[in-house]
Amino acid sequence: MTKKNAFYAQSGGVTAVINASAAGVIEAARQHHDTIGTVYAGRDGIVGALTEDLIDTSAETDETIAALRHTPAGAFGSARYKLKSLEENRAQYERLIEVFKAHNIGYFFYNGGGDSADTCEKISHLSDEMGYPIQAIHIPKTMDNDLPHTDCSPGFGSVAKYTAVSIREAGFDLHSMCKTSTKVFILEVMGRHAGWTAAAGGLAAEVEGDAPHILLFPEIEFDRAKFLAKVDATVKAHGFCTIVASEGVEVANDRDDRDIDAFGHVQLGGVAPTLAELIKKELGYKYHYAIADYLMRAARHIASATDVEQAYAVGRAAVEYAVAGKSGVMVTIDRQNDAPYEWTIGEAPLSEVANVEKFMPRNFISDDGFHITDAARRYLKPLIAGESYPPYVDGLPDYARLTLAPVAKKLGTSFEV
Template identity: 90%
Template sequence: MTKKNAFYAQSGGVTAVINASAAGVIEAARENSDTIGALYAGRDGIVGALTEDLIDTSAEDAATVAALRHTPAGAFGSARYKLKGLDENRVEYERLIEVFKAHNIGYFFYNGGGDSADTCEKISHLSDEMGYPIQAIHIPKTMDNDLPHTDCSPGFGSVAKYTAVSIREAGYDLHSMCKTSTKVFILEVMGRHAGWTAAAGGLAAEFEGDAPHILLFPEIEFDRAKFLAKVDDTVKQYGFCTIVASEGVEIGTDFTRGDGREADAFGHVQLGGVAPKIAELIKSHLGYKYHYAIADYLMRAARHIASATDVEQAYAVGRAAVEYAVAGKSGVMVTIERESDEPYRWSIGEASLQEVANVEKFMPRDFISEDGFHITDTARRYLKPLIAGESYPPYVDGLPDYARLKNQAVPKKLETGFEI
């Protein structure tokens, strides 16, 4: 029987470790060359499949593939491109199947969040319906940590480590100057609807008075009077106040964000900018001098401070996706299963894509302190192992030495193009 080729694509916002998953896929596919033929990657994610712009991963030598484990961002390019529902428009899905047929692709590995899980599930069903079965496996990735049915999402542990380290260092800085200068520092972190990243900042506060003093979660309704009182009390007690705020926090009608802003292809309004609004609120009501920082791309690209746990898990889910496909599985997402907190033990599992697609996992209320401004010991037990360990990239001349891929194009076979 003729071997089928495989297709891998990266989707949505990239992370410090998504390329580790890519390395896992590529290396496992090469080890299973008796079952899997060529492994192609989509240039700019799923867009590469639609436009028949495929990359031949066999052009990369083993050392370059291994270097993906310590290289941030998306090595093949990613995209925020959401395919329409099958009932709305089948054209895009039929185009994918057409491209897959032309290149003898029978395995589809999609590395992304909830929206990509939805796409993966639809392709699995439609391919069967069209008489060209494709084994579709979803590889989890999201720094937001909001995928269900998995203990954590690859990409989150490294962002969590960045947040905790950054707010601890900023706290030391602020404390040293607060007597005569700045009293308040605000770090705005990513997190649209779920406050996992902001929660991770709480790990830095191990002793009384440690930064951060206040965490702001999307899951907790913002109370202006309560918040200002907390800031004021903190400054009076410790001399300074540090805050980690999730970008998804709504801080009142006077500070509505998102109005008139463009939405991405997934329908998500671009966020960001809550930190200056909070700073303005503190200045106008309390008069304290402030500084703020918006971490944004810096936090998700920070491979130099990645969590070793995160790197290991990202690589493992990539390998597992190939192993599941070779075993005949389809329509599933690879999951990380926690077996114990101390010592931290985990294993690989799976979940049906029907249960994963477009479902968000929020912070449990028992992870958040009673006053809504910090994390509980339960949250600490969950978060602590996810930031454990260091996995530094190699450095040359003082800078990290990251992989540079050839990204050699695969010759097109279809006469018709496709506009997106």
């Protein structure tokens, strides 16, 4: 069997652990050096493949690659760049195959969410059609936790831990000052259509009166009067009220003119200030709010050990699947048991993953729509378990810095993106 090179790319919003998946891919590929040649990475994700801007990962030492396990964000650069359908722009896909062929690439490892799963599937089929087969394996990644057929998505466990820890600490702060100061605190967290991240905040509340008191999910239609009554009753009962709100909650009706990102998704955000103003106007309570945004997905210092382990495992498994001859699949995490938490690695066909979203099941949300159930707690608790601190130097995390050695271009044509 002729040895082929591999191409690895990071897609979409990065996470605290996506580089752990990269480490898993590169380390496993190095161990399979008789089958896999050089691992090239796309500079800025799939855009790097389209523009033939490749990075030679063999220029990185074993120590640097190992350090990716504790380094946040996308070490090779990521991109919000969604390829159009084959019918709309077949040239994009043909360009990818041309670049892969020019660099003797036979393995494609795409690390991302539902949109990248779609691209991965198309490349798998089109490469066969063009007579240059590519073994395409999708590596799951999304802090939204909305990929189907996998127990969880690497990246979620760490933002879930960040959310639960942050709202617990903010709750202690608010409780200590509520007698004479702020009565309401709102934490806005990421989560487009699925409320998994907001739900994780609910883990911080262990007994009656604990923060957070209210969770707002995209899956539950926002009821203004019901929400205000809940806030008011909570302040009267406990002296303060803490809220975790998903950015995807439709609080106002004037959001049709929001910006659209490169994936065709509506630009979200602004839920917290909208809720705060509503509370101030209708109830008169003093408030504070915070928008976690990039801070939550970049917070490697508080990553879940479970998340780090799983992110690394799916990266390694992608290589093992490719070496075994598989293609057109996504690596999955399959839960075997809740307590103790046990999981194995599996696979799912990309045709069942691409552009499919997994939402919070209704039985994970309390009857009143404002909190989580015991079933949700059983699911969420193991995903935030364990600490995996990065090394520190002079009081700050010591993260990997790559050389990002460029690969000489072989095609005489350029490609505009």
